[in-house]
Amino acid sequence: MNPEQYVQDKAAASGSSFYYAFLFLPKPRRAAITAFYAFCREVDDVVDEVSDPGVAATKLAWWRTEVAQAFAGTPRHPVMQALMPHAAAYGIEARQLHEVIDGCQMDLDQTRYLDFPGLARYCHLVAGVVGEVAARIFGQTDPQTTAYAHKLGLALQLTNILRDVGEDALRGRIYLPVNELQQFDVKAHEILNRIHSDRFVALMKFQAQRAHAAYDEALGMLPLADRRAQKPGLMMASIYRTLLREIERDDFQVLNQRVSLTPVRKLWLAWKVQALGRI
Numbered sequence: 001m002n003p004e005q006y007v008q009d010k011a012a013a014s015g016s017s018f019y020y021a022f023l024f025l026p027k028p029r030r031a032a033i034t035a036f037y038a039f040c041r042e043v044d045d046v047v048d049e050v051s052d053p054g055v056a057a058t059k060l061a062w063w064r065t066e067v068a069q070a071f072a073g074t075p076r077h078p079v080m081q082a083l084m085p086h087a088a089a090y091g092i093e094a095r096q097l098h099e100v101i102d103g104c105q106m107d108l109d110q111t112r113y114l115d116f117p118g119l120a121r122y123c124h125l126v127a128g129v130v131g132e133v134a135a136r137i138f139g140q141t142d143p144q145t146t147a148y149a150h151k152l153g154l155a156l157q158l159t160n161i162l163r164d165v166g167e168d169a170l171r172g173r174i175y176l177p178v179n180e181l182q183q184f185d186v187k188a189h190e191i192l193n194r195i196h197s198d199r200f201v202a203l204m205k206f207q208a209q210r211a212h213a214a215y216d217e218a219l220g221m222l223p224l225a226d227r228r229a230q231k232p233g234l235m236m237a238s239i240y241r242t243l244l245r246e247i248e249r250d251d252f253q254v255l256n257q258r259v260s261l262t263p264v265r266k267l268w269l270a271w272k273v274q275a276l277g278r279i
Contacts, residue, residue, distance in 0.1 A: 020270040032090055036133055067098060135233065163259055219237065235269065243259065
């Protein structure tokens, strides 16, 4: 298996909504974003799949070394071998890859966030920086598009957090800010034991409103000149915001099940943005 096949398989196997947005890109851009997405999956899997925190930390340290070596001209991992030919063309920097690793490191170092600014810092590293790199690959021409990409990354990550509350609880993680749990009188042990309540629903409605506001702000920040080039990001906004509305319609039953969209629905939402420009 060559590096290009490796990253393609990694991206497709994840089942992520991102895959559907990539389908409409020209081949060189699709190859670049697929390799970058595979990198993000590799480092994220270290945290999610390695049970020993010490082993996970060692693996993340290995990835830091690999990024440095790749940008020095000697990539060893197939993901970096697939990504590096695109780095110069799309302005991909070692700093950005290190920040993604920093975000994964936060998952090893803490399982709670005291307030939203702390959570926003985490979202910046694991999603905002990803949006920044993706926007360049998609064909950014206006500097303001970077701010849009960061805000959209926040909206997507907040949606992820709401969808995954139950799954994260099984890993002992709660991403909902501690001071907001207190505000709605939701105890940490209730989430860890996946106890649904009216107080939990009120807390989640508050979180969903924040996510919707982030989507609205992001869409308002996208320069008209880059709207066509940034269609893959708009596809993601459409798919994830539809998911958020499904979670709301399901009364935030996310503690004991995973709310998701079918592949056909994701493809339909992506096609609507591609063909009709509708979100």
